[in-house]
Amino acid sequence: MSPDNNIKLQEQFLYHRLGFSGAITASVTHELNNVLGTIEQLSGLLEDLAYSISTGKSASEDQMNSLAERIAKQTKRGTVIIKRLNSFAHSSDAEYLNCNLFEIVENLSALANRLARAKRSEIVTAAPDEEIILWTSPFLVMHIVFLIIKSILSIVKRDTNIQIAFTKKNSDSVVSISCEHNGTEDNLVLDKEIISLASKLPASIDCREVDDRFVVDMKIPFLAPQT
Structure with a gap:
């Protein structure tokens, strides 16, 4: 194989590696965006609840706990996604x-x-x-x-x-x-x-x-x- 052909093959190989990494990153960031969007919605509900309390309306303990649990669930989900992406990123360390x-x-x-x-x-x-x-x-x-x-x-x-x-x-x-x-x-x-x-x-x-x-x-x- 000539040096030029070898260089072209190496370039093609690197191109495909970048394409694979990009596809995984795009998929993961989409998932993270969903997580952040859900947390934002839940935070909005929490703000509405806090405002209601400030105006003298009552809020049940169940409502507060439910929102806290849902936010914690999404936070945990985001943490798992990031850990998986980090593991993937380090797969090419050697x-x-x-x-x-x-x-x-x-x-x-x-x-x-x-x-x-x-x-x-x-x-x-x-x-x-x-x-x-x-x-x-x-x-x-x-x-x-x-x-x-x-x-x-x-x-x-x-x-x-x-x-x-x-x-x-x-x-x-x-x-x-x-x-x-x-x-x-x-x-x-x-x-x-x-x-x-x-x-x-x-x-x-x-x-x-x-x-x-x-x-x-x-x-x-x-x-x-x-x-």
Whole structure:
């Protein structure tokens, strides 16, 4: 490969990484905006209640407690969202790390769930029977899973949940992403970018139909944690 072609490939790779980061950031900031909007509305109700009290009207303890609880709930929700985004941001601190496979994919799924909710769907992750720790690139793993989820959502009908499971098979750690056909007539075809990113990880991608389900397996060679 010529130096110019290599530079172009590196630039394209960086462009796609930025696109992925931007998509996650946009999704998260939308969620945070919803949280802040709800808190603003509740604060307005609290101000109205305080004004009523100042004019001699009574307010029940239940009303005050209800507003306080609702504000606390939204504050907690915002804190969780920010922690997840912070974890995502630090996934690129080093190219390869000792990772808990479930934790990084579950975090990505939570951040990307807004895409699923747009189709009245949900991304559901099932924890493995035992921890899967491996030496890999957490950012690349999440990027690949995100693109697979997008590919699935682009063809399935509404109200179709996506399940993500984790297993160990021989020397591989397997992330299995699946959903029901739900009557769609389209075939699941993965973008070339997914295959390209998988080769960098390295990982292999197996896309197939099993009974009435689309199934995509990402197999990552299992390596003992490195120090």
